[in-house]
Amino acid sequence: MTHAAEKLNIITSFSILADITKAIGGDAIDVTSLVEPDADVHHFEPRPQDIKNLLEADLVIVNSLGFEPWLDRVKPTTKKTPLWVVASDGVTPLPFDHHDHANHNASEGEAVDPHAWQNVKNARLYAKNMVTALINSDPTHRALYLENLARYDRELERLDQEIRNAIEAIPSSKRKIVTSHDAFGYFEKAYGLKMFAPLGVGREAQPSAKDMAQVIRQIYNDAIPAIFLETAIDTRLAEQLASETEVKIGGTLYADTLSQKNCPAGTYITMMETNIKTLTNALDP
Ligand SMILES: [Zn+2]
Incomplete structure (x- = not known):
């Protein structure tokens, strides 16, 4: 200063x-x-x-x-x-x-x-x-x-508990989803919601055919109930997965960025709360 x-x-x-x-x-x-x-x-x-x-x-x-x-x-x-x-x-x-x-x-x-x-x-x-x-x-x-x-x-601390409660309220057989890129490893480990993604943590531009095939297998084998889009990521990949497997799109999750101030995910806390609402609405409607 x-x-x-x-x-x-x-x-x-x-x-x-x-x-x-x-x-x-x-x-x-x-x-x-x-x-x-x-x-x-x-x-x-x-x-x-x-x-x-x-x-x-x-x-x-x-x-x-x-x-x-x-x-x-x-x-x-x-x-x-x-x-x-x-x-x-x-x-x-x-x-x-x-x-x-x-x-x-x-x-x-x-x-x-x-x-x-x-x-x-x-x-x-x-x-x-x-x-x-x-x-x-x-x-x-x-x-x-x-x-x-x-x-x-x-x-x-309250937010952490709120997320824990929300995930626990989802039937355990439904606590698994597919997203676009591997951004939710810490979330998965902390809150017990399994998440799979065709794109890695570094968000390469395109998944390999092998990774796509692996995720599609995962969707069938684990009976994944929903696929989620992510903000700031091209939605076509998730949409392609959804149409190929006939699994529904559960909504859009925030991984790496907030939304503009007047939108629902304008702060870190509201971003996490918005994600929880989106997950709950899709997995335990
Ligand atoms: Zn990321």
């Missing part, structure tokens, strides 16, 4: 981090997300203006875990490096190929699944990491940040 009266200028890589940061920082900070809501984070290309904004930021908050490969190209160009904060610090990462997809070869063996925020316990960790970073950069607002964290953490 240049002057004590100025707000902390924070840039986050994607919209979910911006929302959690705002919940903690309130009016004491200005936060902008590089990747805007409803946009594709996996295949983002930073524009010259983004790099300029990064240079001027006090803090840059990133997910890491391999979620933002494009940041590696941006980071070395910054001379006055802003403070780089890894929101996922301390998360127990899931292996990249938790579904044993055929396209995950040995060279990817050490990669991890970046979508840690799909377990609310991890989001609580994100919030704590952000508070530490905010207090370090702006100790004058320490009390405000801690107060906001306490309130937000209670909301997240």
Whole structure:
């Protein structure tokens, strides 16, 4: 911060981090997300203006875990490096190929699944990491940040329980779905809803024929009751799966991005609640 009266200028890589940061920082900070809501984070290309904004930021908050490969190209160009904060610090990462997809070869063996925020316990960790970073950069607002964290953490704790209750209410034989890309591994592990996807965690452009065949087999063998679309992903793949297997489309899930502010998934909490409503409506109508 240049002057004590100025707000902390924070840039986050994607919209979910911006929302959690705002919940903690309130009016004491200005936060902008590089990747805007409803946009594709996996295949983002930073524009010259983004790099300029990064240079001027006090803090840059990133997910890491391999979620933002494009940041590696941006980071070395910054001379006055802003403070780089890894929101996922301390998360127990899931292996990249938790579904044993055929396209995950040995060279990817050490990669991890970046979508840690799909377990609310991890989001609580994100919030704590952000508070530490905010207090370090702006100790004058320490009390405000801690107060906001306490309130937000209670909301997240309630959200975690709400998701648990909602999944438990779905008949156990129906707790399995297909989505577009493998973004829900943490959700699956935390809340016990099995999720399969033709696209991997890194969201390649097209699934291999082998992966498509494997998912179709899975749909028949496990009698998967519904296939879900995802925001910011071409819907044709899921629609093709649905028509080939005659399984219904259950709705649209939010994986990697919030929606614009006036839409139902404008915050991390409402995003998770919207997903739960969509799942419940389709699986336990
Ligand atoms: Zn993703």
